Amino acid sequence: MTDDLGLFEERPSRERPRRPTAASAAARRAKQLRKKRRNRLAVFGIVVALLIGGGVWFGFRQLSGLGGYDDFSGAGERDVIFEVKGGDSTGAIAGRLAEDGIVASGKAFLAAAQKETKVRSIQPGYYVMRTKISGEAAVQKIVTPTSKVGHLQIRAGTQLDDLANGATVVPGIISQLSAASCATLDGKKTCVPVEELLKVAETGDLKALGVPEWAIPDASRAPEPKRRLEGLIAPDVYDVKPGSTAEELWTKLVTESSARLQSYGMPKLAESTGFTPYQVLVIASLIEREAIEADFKKVSRVTYNRLVKAMELKYDSTINYVLTRPAITTRAEDRATPGPYNSYLNTGLTPTPIAAASKAALAAAANPAEGTWLFFVKCQKNGTSCFGDTYAQHEDNIKQAKANGAY
Structure with missing residues (x-):
């Protein structure tokens, strides 16, 4: 029967509600767990934001000058x-x-x-x-x-010993290193004496000092111990720490020089020359002392050509090296004095380099210009040289040099 008139009300059911199944309970627990996780993540995000904001604010305060900071006052202590x-x-x-x-x-x-x-x-x-x-x-x-303090500038062509140029003394590497080691602390000046530096140069372990492996055998055979480190200090600007010992000063200088020589291409630079890396370093030092940079490669070729012919190099720079003077010409009695560095009496290269060689001189020593020259002489006041294949040409160049007032 239908109840179109609404005469009969539907009474509430007296059936008991059905118990939740295990699956629905698990779903409800998972939902609650996800809600808790979202709440925790929200709280964590707020904390992180606060921390980051605080850090940024702290950094801003430090950089902008806001806020206080510790500071000393007075003349200091030491x-x-x-x-x-x-x-x-x-x-x-x-x-x-x-x-x-x-x-x-x-x-x-x-x-x-x-x-x-x-x-x-x-x-x-x-x-x-x-x-x-x-x-x-x-x-x-x-x-x-x-x-x-501690500033040290080694120029190309500088040797270990001082040079006497008339009444003027040109400091060598050892004297310059001693001067760079000086500092005045609390009114007291401290320096490492030249004598202490020389002693280490003569007796120190070459490997421990930082001498590259390719140079140690030849350097250890230097005719005089004080010349073992000659040519192994690359021309450059260095910083040495005042208060260091003689050993520490040499180790820093030699080690950094070795790195510079490596950056110039040593020892691979010598591979195509027919000479050892140390011999190329010797040639480079001769070039450095004999010519201006514009003539480096030509002087290098003269050196190669004379060595091939087993001729004496006859470089005045080798005579002056042991006399510690930079004169362009030499005296007959000096050229006649026997010694391992006398290239007027000996054939071949000098036993060690005679000065600090620049990157350009090393490059010229490894890659000489093409030519048949056997002679050269500085023939211009600016140091430019004139080159000749024969001694007759060389004599003409000498006359021109004198006429130009080159020497």
């Missing part, structure tokens, strides 16, 4: 040597200044550095600084030119 390393940023310098007790905090240095543009041009090397000084004082100290 002088120390501080190293600026290659590639150091201002921040890295500030951090190590704080580590060394020079400033109270890196922030003190950075805050003061914002007012000094010279900080951006600080060069790698060693500086005399003072412990426990303010950031402002540290900035002013490190940009003062006299604070930089």
Whole structure:
């Protein structure tokens, strides 16, 4: 019967609700677990955001100058040597200044550095600084030119010993290294004496000092121990640390020189020459002392041609090497004095290099110009040489050199 008039109400069912199945219960638990995970992730995200925001704010405060920082005041306590390393940023310098007790905090240095543009041009090397000084004082100290110490510039053609040019003494590598080792700390000047450096050069273990393997056999056979390191110091700019021992100074200098020689192509540079790498280094040193760079390759060819013919090289630079003087010409009595470096009396190369050879001289020693020259003489005041195949041509070139006032 239908109840179109709504006379009969449908009574609520008295049936008990069905119990959830195991599957539905598991689904409900999984849903709740996912909800909890989402809540935890949300909380974690908020925490991370707060931490990152706090870190950014802290970094901003440090860089912008907001907030306080530790700083020293007063004249400081004592002088120390501080190293600026290659590639150091201002921040890295500030951090190590704080580590060394020079400033109270890196922030003190950075805050003061914002007012000094010279900080951006600080060069790698060693500086005399003072412990426990303010950031402002540290900035002013490190940009003062006299604070930089340990600077050593070796020029091409420089030899270990000093050269006497009349009344003027041209410092050799040993004297220059001794001078670079000096620093005045707390009013007291300290240097490594020439005598200590010479002793190490004569007696130190060549391998331990950093001499490359290809040079050790020949260098160890130098006719005089003091000449063992000749030619093994590449011309360049170096930074050595004042306060180091003689052994430490030589080791740093020789090791860095060996790396530079390698960057020039040694020892592979010699492979196609018919000479050993050490002999090529000797040839390069002769070229360096005998000619200007424009003539390097021609002088190299003269050297090769004379060696092939077993002729004496007759280079005045080899005579002057043991006399420690740079004169262009030599005296007859000096040329007649026997000795391992007398290229007027001996055939072949000198037993060691006679000076620091440049990259250009090494390249010329490994790749001489094409030519049949056997003679050359400096014939222009600017050092340019004239070359000849015969002695008659050479005599004409000498006349021209004298007429030009070359010597």
